[in-house]
Amino acid sequence: MERRTFNKLLGASLTTLAAPAIIRPAFAADPLKVGFIYVGPVEDFGWTHQHDLARKDLEAELGDKIKTTYVESVKEGADAERVIAELANKGHGLIYTTSFGFMNPTLKVAKRFPKVKFEHATGYKRAENVATYNIRFYEGRYIQGVIAGKMSKSGIVGYIGSVPIPEVIMGMNAFILGMHSVNPKGRIKAVFINSWYDPGKEADAAKALIDQGADLMAQHTDSTAPLQVAEQRGIQGFGQATDMIKAAPKAQLTSSTDHWLPYYIERTKAVIDGTWKSQDTWGGLASGMLKMADYTNMPDDVAALAKQTEADIASGKIVIFKGPIKDQSGAVKVADGSTLDDASIAGMNWLAEGVDGNLPK
């Protein structure tokens, strides 16, 4: 080991040892300090915005039992590790890291601070003091698909994907399954723009898809640009992560919105009560973590069908990934009568029949 690396490690471990020893007694009667790490700005009106809303409500809910801190626009990677460690060092007892790319940094820091509890959103690696949590976004996509099946005249939906990862793929597949439940001929035209947030590119992609005959727009990217293009071109579409009705009052049909508050309350209380354990949570419509924005700009019977679908998914009457499901090549991926387990859904790497798009081989 190089001397410099060694010194750094020594320094780090000294602070690790010293910090809790000195700070703990002073904070014993004080509120639990809860930290949040965000990948975007709190005003992105999408992913980070929803996390921050939940943070504010959490503070209101638990009052003086907790004190929250947040750090926004943290780059995924080495910088994240530094920021997470800093929060842990400052005496935070619970830290939420809210982006997939914070997975490895969270685990690294968690190792150095065994007494601090960590909660990592959308990841799959856990540890003694690292729990993971996510929302079953695909349930909302299925409802969108049902609406699309009713509303699309051309039967072609333009779908703007960010990056071809399971999270995005399962959404596309759930969407087409929902669409096929009412219109077996429906198709998705999928485009990946390889970015989560690039309004210029998202707008270009939306235009390209509309020019190719799509008359509805779905997106798995975070800006309002695609819906705005839909509004300009006189077609409709679905929002993402947050209610985007203000950006597209005539175009938005509904939006799957994230609600992290119930989870944050439950887990923060668990830390206060000392009952916190590392676990994996994947909540959907039933848990209240996923909610649909108002069903707008559609006939009453379609809105009623959407509401019914929503209730049936929540009650378990509709199981989304239930066979028979074929992939793009026509090969059976889920046999008739069987359903996919969570692990297979979480690792989904094939596009279902009816999706026109390519995954990198």
Add this chain to the structure above:
Amino acid sequence: MINILLSIMTASTPLLLAATGELVAEKSGVLNLGLEGMMLVGAVIGFAATVHTGSASLGVLAAVLAGIAMSLVFAFLSLTLMANQVATGLALTIFGTGLSALMGAGYVGTALQPLPKLTLPGLSDLPVLGPLLFHQDALIYGSFILLIAVAWFLYRSHAGLVLRAIGDSHDAAHAIGYPVIAIRYAATAFGGGMAGLAGAYMSLVYSPSWSENMTAGRGWIALALVVFATWRPGWLLLGAYLFGGIMYMSLYIQGLGVNLPSQFISSLPYLATIVVLVMISRDRLRIRLNAPACLGRPFFAAG
């Protein structure tokens, strides 16, 4: 088909606007690599001004002024204090990226209605040509008018001749008695104003919203375009539309289901930039005929 062409026009216009401004600056011998930074500041100021005043025209005006202000910072450092132009330009881009993110923090997620399209009664209803030529927003018309004006200015007017002379040999121009620094200041300011305008086009028309780093490298492509066009306005138009077309078509091709990895398609515009630049640089004579000989060189009035 018409819609495709319309989308390409929208994708090309910011490139054309920014490159036209940079062309004038470079013709006077000033290499301003701060294009991206100036565009970003123009985009955020234009957006903020439109949100607060409710007037897109004021927003565009504010964006142009913001671009000019940024370019004057550059001009002061590189022309008056004679700092290295390449380093100063890079610093301006980094500064502009940070500054625009800071100023725009409160505007992320705010949505605006796009600029209204101008309609010419009768002409706009023509089939094909109507929507293409006579039903666009003011800035698209502006980009053509400005390019023609710049071409006329550079090659048909006396002032343009002086500007080119300064770009080719500042010592000779100085000896004849032309105010080298003053004219370079003006050319740089024009470039800044055009970059601000290009930024406003991004945040008011292209995707009417503000997000950090929303120009996403278009400033650099515009810079490359000036070289691609070998400093000639006609080629600039061709280049801007070629790149705008590739940027848009790369997404269009994906939608058609062409069996190529999306990551590869996303990199097409940048690959095209490199390929074209390599091809251009093979023809040394054309570059030597058109490139300003004093490009990027500091001027010091020795006597």
